[in-house]
Amino acid sequence: MTVASPAPAGVARPKKPAPSRFLIAGLAVTAAITVWAAWEIDFTLGPLFENFANGWVVVEQFLRPNWGYLDNAWTAWLETISIAIVASFFGVAVGLIFAYMASNVTNRSTRLYRLTKWFLSVLRSLPDVAYVLIFVALVGVGSLAGILALFIFNIGIAAKLTSETIDAVDPGPLEAADAAGNGTFSRARWAVQPQILPNFLSYALYIFELNIRSSVVIGYAGGGGIGYLIQVQFARFNYENVSAIVISMFLVVLLIDQLSQYLRRRLV
């Protein structure tokens, strides 16, 4: 081995290992699902080339946003932000109670713990739009339906995120509380809550952001706010107005993201 020969004669290159059966099966299943799904929805990119001219007319209108329309939009924005504030406040407050019930750490009854987990996963499996449709049927079109729908929706998310944080708390204070003979409520309040509070508040801000983002959906389904305005303007083919609203939405979401990131950095 005095001379570093590039490839010593006679030493065969090791054989490439054969792909595992797991991989082959996985790829086959993926390909099968993809083909089937594409067939199910008649997937095609054809219209992109055939109807591009139609689309371009719309895009052109979008490129000339009607800024004047934003004078009408600001009340809708106020409505959307108000909906988000009320729904996230009550949603995360109730979500916190569910979070305590959905963690082994704070909930000492296994049966209640399982029941809460099951209930929350049912709650989360419905999309927000389903809740909007339900509440529109119950209380009529308007922002009350939006508030109630987001409220229910927020409970699921807040409870999931917070209960995962509760699962990971430092057990020290809990042991101390147990040793001092605390009951279920006071150990949750004094041994767990101080530990999770910064995370909880940051989830609350995150949920507020989510609520602003889903305002389009909420309004479309009849829950009031900026989404309703988009729906009306879109239905009337006023694409210049829709474009102005979309750009304002972009700015509002960005602004709220920044604000909430700033607050979250100070909290955690």
Added chain:
Amino acid sequence: MSAETTASTTRTARPQEPGKARATIGAIVLVVLVIGGGFFSNAQWSKFPDIFTEGGRYFYLMLRGIVQNPFSEPYSEYWVQAFNGMLESISMAWIGTMIGAAISIPMGFLAARNVSHPALVQVTRVILNAIRTLPELIFAIILLLPIFGFGPNAGALALGIGAVGTLGKLTAEALEGIDPGPVEAARAAGAPRSAILRWTYWSQVLPEVLAFWLYRFEINIRASAILGVIGAGGIGSVLSQAFRYREWDFIGILLFVIIVVTVVVDSVSGAVRHRIIAGTGKTDKDIDTEPVGL
């Protein structure tokens, strides 16, 4: 002096309670915001009690729909429509995820600081952030309906575009977090750039990225229901139709199918994700970067 020390050992003074001024101000601001929100949202709070008076009745009607003999008319038709709608939604979500995944790979590489040029990184990140800011519904409205018309095809494309934002960002972050060792080894052995990207970068992030894709699929199933409301097909369209005619027993069946299928798909997909990232040192929590429901 000494007398004082002994006194404090026998009876330590209680430390002063920390000030609560900040918390109090925060609470007051919050209360003002919530009351203001309740007022400016223009919500008709007087209708609030309707939930309890009407809610019970509707809930009963929905339950009644579920427990009816599913092979009798018209319930057999309801169940068939519900399952077909859900299949269409899942297909939309799957194709959307595939499109998003395919586009997000190059975007992710372009947005990773340790792979591409700093200027390119900035440009790509701005694009990805812009996509992430806007909800899928907007893409569907603006770009797709005029070209693709109403239907699941437009929905799948909107979901695909929407997925690029998150997937691209997560792929870039995964790439930035890789172990540089293999990269140096490949470079020292004289590997071309394409081989370095394929065999050192991509191999290291693949499990994590696959898990992101599956997670996005779970999110897209819910999002596809949302797109259905504007006429993009799938269970969302069926659902809003049923609500328009107030067919409560049908609504009950639809919600039941959505819940069951979503929970089943979530747990299968979750198990696969868990298996994929096992051994990479990542946990499920690293993958669930945004809660389902966006």
